[in-house]
Amino acid sequence: MTIRDTIRRAGRSLRQAKARTLLTSLAISVGAFTVTVALAAGAGGQAYTNDLIKNNGDANSLSVFAQTDQDDSAPKEYGEGSKASDPGMLNDDDLKTIKAIDNVDEVTPLYNISAMYMTRDATSKKYETTVNIKADRTEIPLAAGTLKNNEVGKGDVVVAEEYLESLGFKSAAEAIGKTITVRFEKSSLVPGQKAETLDKTFKIAAVNKKTSTVLRYEEALTISTADGKSIHDFQSAGQAKNNSYYGVTVRVAENADVKATQTAIENAGYTVFSLQDLQTALFQFIDVVQYGAAGFGFLAILASIFGIINTQYISVLERTQQIGLMKALGARRKDVGRLFRYEAAWVGFLGGIIGTGLALLTNLLNPWIASSMELEKGTELLKFEPLTSVILVVSLMVIAVVAGYFPARKAAKLDPIEALRTE
């Protein structure tokens, strides 16, 4: 018998026992459903976490600070060699040391600058504002505009969505390309003296917005490191701590081992924070949840295997005559065994299709899940991948065939003379 004929006959036999076929398939579909949803939740969770990571930091960036006293030692006794404490500041020498480490592309100090006000032009109202410097390539969610390589260009500024109305823009798109002026004041050590000021005009390159994936959102203006440095130099000119910084942002070369670079910087005597630590921890957590749920699915599939075996044994008993007739007509053992194995495969296929089909329906729940968890609109915590479903259905067919092995063997071994004895 050809494979095509066998598949057709197998399908027909199942149609003749519709209720039994459906019930057995449903048992498998419970497992298929659970596994599919678990995998989808895992994929969705990972995608969401990835967004979360991207919007809050840059995997290739490391935050480096001076080493703090954390070696569990007792405090040093004060003596002649002691210096006045200088907690957590880095200077230009540190920058050079860090820059010299392998795979360190850029070292940007964390400049601390403060603005007096921002305004559209001389006649407009003035508003207070915070000015941040974008030193890493964190992907920030934008309401309008674009940022090449997630960096702010020199002379450009990213404006918080909340500022738009006050600045007189009707929409985020309208603000792009327009300019705003920010006034900075020189830090003065002499009280009462009128401080020097600096007016800087920026072109609005983008408007950033708050989303559920941004953990720490600040209504602010964001400018480039180049502008940040010049403003910092202006504000802090003449101060004692001219060239000292709270920390630096290190950009690791693309494709380089971030972890190894982090260790190298730590060994050079600095404290390093990286996003990868957080990412690894979050992914591990998602994996545990995902595999846990999928595990229950696999248990359900395991239970359904016994259902398949049982159904197939009953089917062999019911069709003893048919098997006997086929053998009398010259069907080989192989043909008969194959017929029953294909029937099992059909059952597995049906179960897989029903299970994944129902699971795909839960896709419709995504908007509800997003809104009930107060996530960004359009967030999909269940992410279905077609390939996974295909692999699952195929595996279920294989599992069903394996489960149907013993009933099929029983059918193949049946003695036609016994099978055709009627009385």
Added chain:
Amino acid sequence: MIEVKNVTKTYGKKHNKFTALNDVSFTIPDGASVAILGKSGSGKSTLMHAMSGLDRPEAGEVIIDGKDILKLKTRQIDAFRSHKMSFIFQSFFVQANESCYDNVSLPLEIANVSPRTRGKKIEAALSAVELADKKKSRARDLSGGQKQRLAIARAIVNDPKVLFADEPTGNLDSVTGDVIEKLLFDYAKNHKATLIIVTHDAELAAKCDMQIHIKDGKIESITQPKGAK
């Protein structure tokens, strides 16, 4: 020509040993119709099973077309049965849930006949038994006589050279039985096929060229056809 030489078949072991066939020998010329007669338990069914290779006797030879089928491998006997032989049973054994067409298609599928030529053969077989109009009907909706006609269509669809019929009219009334008998004899005559009928119906046996009487596993008497050696 079918030659059966010294075939012995026993069931059970030692004390429970039962000899179903005891040193049976005979020859059937090509195209003959043969009746194997005997009471139930006489060994006539066992003889049919041995001749078709469904059963394997301990001793003896069954030579069909010069080949001892008892020496063939299982796979070869299966192929032999699917291409050269066919069966008709007392209880029809048609697949009740399948259409007449699919019932008749089964032997062709088993014999790996290409799907293109199947259609014609099936139609021809169904026409021969006057069931062409029931092609799409399910076998369970047929009467007893129609079921046996369907079984005959299934048996003749692949042009077998040897047709075994095990009590073909046993479950039918005499009028329907006559129709079935006619179909069987007509097929054998038109296709020069050997027809072997296992029966205890003396009237049916009388219509055959040759009668083999079996009792307790032994041949009691053989009525040879005219012109045979």
